[in-house]
Amino acid sequence: MQCPRSTLALLVLLLPLAGCGSGDDESGAQGELTVLAASSLTDVYEELATSFEEENDVDVTFSFGSSTDLAEQAADGAPGDVLSTADSTSMQTAEDADVTGEVVDFATNVMVIVTPAGNPAGIESLDDLKGATWVRCADEVPCGKVAQGVLEDNDITAEPASLEEDVRATLDKVVSGEADAGLVYASDAVAAGDDVETIEIAGAEEQLTTYYTTTLEQSEDAELAQKWTDLLTSEEGGAALTEAGFALP
Amino acid sequence: MSEAPNGTGRPANLDVSVRVANRVEAAFTARPGEVLAVIGPNGAGKSSLVRALAGLVPAEGHARLGEVDLLQVPARDRAVGLVFQGQFLFPHLTALANVAFGPRARGTPRAEAEADAQALLDRFGIGELGERRPRQLSGGQAQRVAIARALATDPRLLLLDEPLTGLDIKVAMALRIELGRHLASYDGVTLLVTHDAIDALTIADRVLVLDEGKVAQLGTPAEVSQRPRTEHVARLVGLNVVRHEEQLMAFTPDAVVVTLQEPVGSPRFRWHGRVADVSPHGDAVRLMVHAEPDLIADVTPAAATELSLVPGREVWLSVKATAVRSYASGGR
Amino acid sequence: MRDPLGRPPVVLMVPAFLATLLLVVPLVAMVGATDWAELPDQLRSEPLRQALWLSLTTSTAATFICLVLGLPLAWLLARVEFRGRGGLRAVVTVPLVLPPVVAGIALRTAFGRTGVIGEPLLALTGFAFPFTTAGVVLAHVFVAMPFVVIAMEGALRSADKEYDAAAATLGATRWTTFRRVSVPLALPGILAGLVLGWARSLGEFGATITFNGNYPGVTQTMPNLIYVTRQSDQDAALALSMVMLIVSIGVLLALRDRWLGTP
Numbered sequence: 001m002q003c004p005r006s007t008l009a010l011l012v013l014l015l016p017l018a019g020c021g022s023g024d025d026e027s028g029a030q031g032e033l034t035v036l037a038a039s040s041l042t043d044v045y046e047e048l049a050t051s052f053e054e055e056n057d058v059d060v061t062f063s064f065g066s067s068t069d070l071a072e073q074a075a076d077g078a079p080g081d082v083l084s085t086a087d088s089t090s091m092q093t094a095e096d097a098d099v100t101g102e103v104v105d106f107a108t109n110v111m112v113i114v115t116p117a118g119n120p121a122g123i124e125s126l127d128d129l130k131g132a133t134w135v136r137c138a139d140e141v142p143c144g145k146v147a148q149g150v151l152e153d154n155d156i157t158a159e160p161a162s163l164e165e166d167v168r169a170t171l172d173k174v175v176s177g178e179a180d181a182g183l184v185y186a187s188d189a190v191a192a193g194d195d196v197e198t199i200e201i202a203g204a205e206e207q208l209t210t211y212y213t214t215t216l217e218q219s220e221d222a223e224l225a226q227k228w229t230d231l232l233t234s235e236e237g238g239a240a241l242t243e244a245g246f247a248l249p
Numbered sequence: 250m251s252e253a254p255n256g257t258g259r260p261a262n263l264d265v266s267v268r269v270a271n272r273v274e275a276a277f278t279a280r281p282g283e284v285l286a287v288i289g290p291n292g293a294g295k296s297s298l299v300r301a302l303a304g305l306v307p308a309e310g311h312a313r314l315g316e317v318d319l320l321q322v323p324a325r326d327r328a329v330g331l332v333f334q335g336q337f338l339f340p341h342l343t344a345l346a347n348v349a350f351g352p353r354a355r356g357t358p359r360a361e362a363e364a365d366a367q368a369l370l371d372r373f374g375i376g377e378l379g380e381r382r383p384r385q386l387s388g389g390q391a392q393r394v395a396i397a398r399a400l401a402t403d404p405r406l407l408l409l410d411e412p413l414t415g416l417d418i419k420v421a422m423a424l425r426i427e428l429g430r431h432l433a434s435y436d437g438v439t440l441l442v443t444h445d446a447i448d449a450l451t452i453a454d455r456v457l458v459l460d461e462g463k464v465a466q467l468g469t470p471a472e473v474s475q476r477p478r479t480e481h482v483a484r485l486v487g488l489n490v491v492r493h494e495e496q497l498m499a500f501t502p503d504a505v506v507v508t509l510q511e512p513v514g515s516p517r518f519r520w521h522g523r524v525a526d527v528s529p530h531g532d533a534v535r536l537m538v539h540a541e542p543d544l545i546a547d548v549t550p551a552a553a554t555e556l557s558l559v560p561g562r563e564v565w566l567s568v569k570a571t572a573v574r575s576y577a578s579g580g581r
Numbered sequence: 582m583r584d585p586l587g588r589p590p591v592v593l594m595v596p597a598f599l600a601t602l603l604l605v606v607p608l609v610a611m612v613g614a615t616d617w618a619e620l621p622d623q624l625r626s627e628p629l630r631q632a633l634w635l636s637l638t639t640s641t642a643a644t645f646i647c648l649v650l651g652l653p654l655a656w657l658l659a660r661v662e663f664r665g666r667g668g669l670r671a672v673v674t675v676p677l678v679l680p681p682v683v684a685g686i687a688l689r690t691a692f693g694r695t696g697v698i699g700e701p702l703l704a705l706t707g708f709a710f711p712f713t714t715a716g717v718v719l720a721h722v723f724v725a726m727p728f729v730v731i732a733m734e735g736a737l738r739s740a741d742k743e744y745d746a747a748a749a750t751l752g753a754t755r756w757t758t759f760r761r762v763s764v765p766l767a768l769p770g771i772l773a774g775l776v777l778g779w780a781r782s783l784g785e786f787g788a789t790i791t792f793n794g795n796y797p798g799v800t801q802t803m804p805n806l807i808y809v810t811r812q813s814d815q816d817a818a819l820a821l822s823m824v825m826l827i828v829s830i831g832v833l834l835a836l837r838d839r840w841l842g843t844p
Contacts, residue, residue, distance in 0.1 A: 068812050133694075133712065138795060140813035161712035162794025163801075165809050173794065177695040178711045305746050324749040331750040337743050341765045350761070351751035402752055 031058040033224055034079060036070040038086035039168050040109065040143075041211065043191045044244035045084075052231055058224065066166055067091075067142055074099050074216055081219035082228045084211060087142040091212045101215035101222070106232040107246040108211065109185040110204040111143075111150045114174050114196040121180035126151070126201060129181060130158040135173045136183040138163035142209065143170070147183040149207040171196070185209065190245030210249065261315025261405050263438045267308045272297035273462045279455075281405075284432050284439040286453035286470075288446075290481045293459040295442045296334070299408045302440070303331040314406055314438070325354075327406075330399030334410040336391050338383040344370065344394045345379035351402035362401075369397040373427070389420035396428070405437045412441070413448060428452060446485040450474060458482055475499065476576045480542070489544045493517065497578045502535060504572035505546035509556055512567045519567040520544060524560050527553070534558070538566060608826065615823045616816055623820040631798045632806040633824065639714065639802065640782040643721035647729040647778045650722075652771065655733035656759060660745070670734075677727040681787025688720055688792040716793040717800050721782040729778035736770020737763060776833070783829060 033052070037045055042064050049060040063070065063080070067090035074083045075097035083100065085091045086109070094100050115123050121132050136151075137144035144163065164170040167184050174182040175195045189198040213232055215225035231237050238248050260281030268274045273294025279285050287295050301308035304324030312319040319327050338347050348366035353359060370376045373393040383391055392412055399407060412428065413421045429452045432439050443449060449456050449470055456473040458466040458481075466478040474486040476499060483490035489505065491498045506512065512519055522540025529535070533547040536558060544566055548558065558564065623629060658670055676684055692699040694709045703709045710716035744766060748758040764771065786804035793800040795809065803825045811818035 066812055072815075135794060138809040138812070140809045140811075160796070162796050163809065164795060165790065165805075165812070169790070172791075176689060176693065178689065178693050303750050305750070324746075325752050325754060327750075328752075329750060331747075333743065333747060335743075337741070337747045339744060339747070339762060339766075341768075350748070350753070354748070354751055354753035354757050354761075398751070 031056075031221060031224060033058050033060045033081050033221075033228060034063070035060060035082040035084065035228065036063045036065075036074060036078075036080045036216075037082075037084040038067045038070070038142075038211070039064045039166055040086055040185050040187055041084055042168075044187065044240055044246065047244075048231060048237060048240050051236065052228065056224065056227060068093075074218075077218055079218060080216050081221065081225040082213060083216055084213040086209055086211055087145075088210065088212060090142070091214065094214070094216075099217045101217065101225075102229075103212050103214045104229055104233065105210050105212050105249050106229075106237070107241045108249055109187055109209040109246055111146055111183050111201055111207060111209075112186050112189050112204065113181055113199040113201060114171065114184055114189050114192065115181045115199070116174055116177045116179075117195055117197060119197045120177075123181045124199065126154050126156050129156060129160075132158075132180040133161045133178075134158075134181040134183075135162045135164055135170050135179045136160050137167055137170055138165055141166055143167040143183075143185065146207045146209055150183070150201060150204055153203060153206055154201075185245070186247075187245035190243075211246070260436045261438075262313075263406060264311070264313040265302070267298070267301050267310040267312055267320070269294070269297045269301045269306055269308045271462075272306075273301075273459065275457070275459065275464045277457055277464065277467055279438045279440075281438055282436050283454045284441055284452055286449035286456045287440055287442045287459060288444060288449050288456060288482065288485065289459035289465070289479075291444075292461075293481075294462045295459055296410055298459070299331070299410050299440060299442055302406065303327070303329050303408055305331075319406075328402065328404050329406045329408060330402060330404035331408045332392075332395045332399045332410060332412055334414065336383070336395040338386075338391060338394055338398070340383050343380050343382060344375070344386065347383070347394055348398045348401050351398065355402065366397070366401055369401055370394070373397050373431075387420075388416045389424055392416065392424060393427075396431070400431075400435070407432075407435065407437055407439045409439065409441045411443055413443065413445060425452065444485075446474070446482075446487075450486070476574065478578055487545070491542060491544075492578060495578055496575050498573045498575050500568050500573045502530075502545045502547040503533065504568050505544065506567050506569075507536065507546050507548050507552070507556065507558065508565045508567070509563075511565050514567060515570065518570060518573065519565060521563070521565055524558055524562045524564060527558060527560060536564075538564060540566065611819065611822060611826070615819050619816065620820055620823065623817065624824065628797050628801070628806055629821060629824065632801050632803045632821075633828070635714070635717070635798065635801065636783055636803040636825075637828075639717045639721055640779050642718045643725055643782045644729075644775055644779040646718070646722050647726050648775055651726055651729040651774075651778075652733055652764070655730045655737055655774075656763065658730070658734045659737035660742075660763070673730050674727050676724055677731075681724065681785065682791050684724055685720065685788035685791025688723060688788060692716070692719065693792070711792060712794050712796065712800060714799055717789055717802065720788045720792050721785050724785050724788055725778035725782040728781050729774045732774025732777055733767070733771045736767035736774065739770065740766040780829065780833065783825075 035045065045062060053060055067085035067087055070083060071085055071090035071093040074080055074094045077099065083094055091103060095103065113123060113126065115121065123129070123132060136147040139145065139148060161179065162173065164173065167188055170182045171184050171188050171192055173179040175192055189196060213229055215222060215229060219225040241248060262281065263279040265278070266276040275298055287298065289295055297306060300306045302312055302319060304319070304327050308320055310320065319329065339350065342350065345363055345366050348369055349362040352362040352365060367376060367379060370379055373396070375390055375393050378386065378390060386394065396412065413425060416424065425448060432452060441448060441453060453470055456468060456470055457464060458473060458479055460479050460481060466473055466482070473482060476497070477483040477486060477488060477490055478497060480490060483499070488499050488501060520540040522538045524536055525539045526537035527534060530547060534550050534553040536546045536548065538544050538546060546566055654673065658666060679687070689696060689711065691697050692710045694700065694703055694711060699709055710719055740763060744762050745758050748762045753761070784804060786808065789802060790805055795801050795805045803821065807818050807821045807825070810821060
């Protein structure tokens, strides 16, 4: 049975990885690629995986989560072929542990405001956050640092109702209607589709999030791993990324 | 006095006709101040009868105590005192608190209830044990507390479920005398369930014999012990009882003549059987003989040795017609 | 002095030893990995104090609510015969087997701002549970209640019913019997249930973070704080974990003999 494809980033961390069969499934693929990636890359990576699997006759297994966690795991030598993070600090952790190959920046992301469908609180800009129930990522996580930067740049002092542990949780609060607004990445807004309304933030490019990818030393098939990087920087990859709300560097 | 709905006021007659499904069916009356012993073998329904009167098991029929039918009233309003087999004193309360529990539950202020409780404990001779927990009391002391606890609510009907069972013989003897005294001055109706003949014979005014869920006999201790209608009671009082058609014949063990050869005389008064048990009984030796029916016979130690009366020995038993008391078996 | 019943069989000792190892080793490892020198500094940090205080107060409040609401329910299940009793007991047990995140989603569906009860509540009073400390207490009550009710029901059941009967014959109403007989006799088990509930509440994470979010001083309990700290500062997270471990063990030890002693 194929490894379940659509899972919330949170839950993926909780499911035992053993449950997602390693090489003993029925598709008869010749090899396997294990990708450790930041949660915000979930949708776009899964889409790219479809064509990658076909072209290379392999199974792609993902481990989505916080960049910090994944970089730590890779640094500890956890099995994996590719590591993609949403910030340079996490990638640095892995580099310092000498588990990385060539590091390539392949996409950027900006912060946007999202509101529940219908924008019940009538949010139009960051200034409208004052008095509303809004959420953002916690300071300790990359998307939280970006949000802080954006808020500072715009002299916003309003306090959020909650500091979520990752961007998906932030999005979840908005989609469910519990929060009037949230600060998430543009790619997350696209992924949420009609569940949210997106409002651009002027000058959000000042706080750009850059995505880095690398092959891992512990990869058992370096050639295959490199192919993933190649896919990301290819036209096909670029198109998928832009469609998902990312920008190209 | 408190205003329990069924009044702890004038003493009242008890008129019972109850049926507890699959357990017991009994009808009887009792006068205030009377002690009615309820005896019978295990499973006869003694406890069920008592629990039905207390309101702990469902029952049909009526149980009029004065002008109130107990069966129509929930247990807590019945003004009935029940001393449980095993006492069931509240383990987390002191003896004094146990005795004061009933009055306090009915609204008496704590100080008054505890003062009354202390007086009761004094009457039972255990006044200084008020502060002890039940686990710190001996069997006899616990039983006294249990009786005091039941009496503290001033009930018009007192039910005692095997109060002396399980006590040391000496303790039981002393308590029996005390109990007799207390019951003599108690003006309500008392039902005393027991499987000990002495209780029935010494304390009770009348005896109710239950057997297999039905009333087998109701009479004074003298009547019941001299003309027992059931084997159980006969054994209890140490009599032989033989049924012959509609007649019961009772005779004492020492009226039985034991021989090895078939005796002459009326075949009605002779039985053949095997010795099942031999034990000393006062100055005599008591034999338990398997015959039609089982009989007990007392012989002198000399005779026992002479006839080598040991278990397994085949013997003949006979009585003189003059030593036999005959009476009708039916009815009460 | 040798056990007169004989030596404990190996077939039982080995698994028992393994179980002990499994439970103890991670805790010992954590103690070993902690930078004890850093700990005093950590203790001074404001987020830690806020989170610790919040955890302790919400857990205690939740436990109190579990007592007030749960004890009557436990008594009902233990002492009163009624149709559907087994079904009620099963329903009460459900939060026990619910993954905490699912419990959070369930709470949100009911009490969230757009929830079945939450929406009218918001419209009527302007108050909503999410993102509030009250919401944290609510979530804790939801996950801890089954533990408390089950433990208390067990304790009430084990007290002999005959004592209740004795109280009845002495003239006590069922309420008086409950107060003066049933509860005192079942007290050790009742307290054990409350401690269990308190411990569960203290460790509660999934439902809280889903339903209430995470904000220092308001909804950031210790588990939440540890979780977000872990993202950026592993050592700090470890130190926080140690604090929580020490507090939890301290409370359990303090209660153990006095209240949880065998009845």
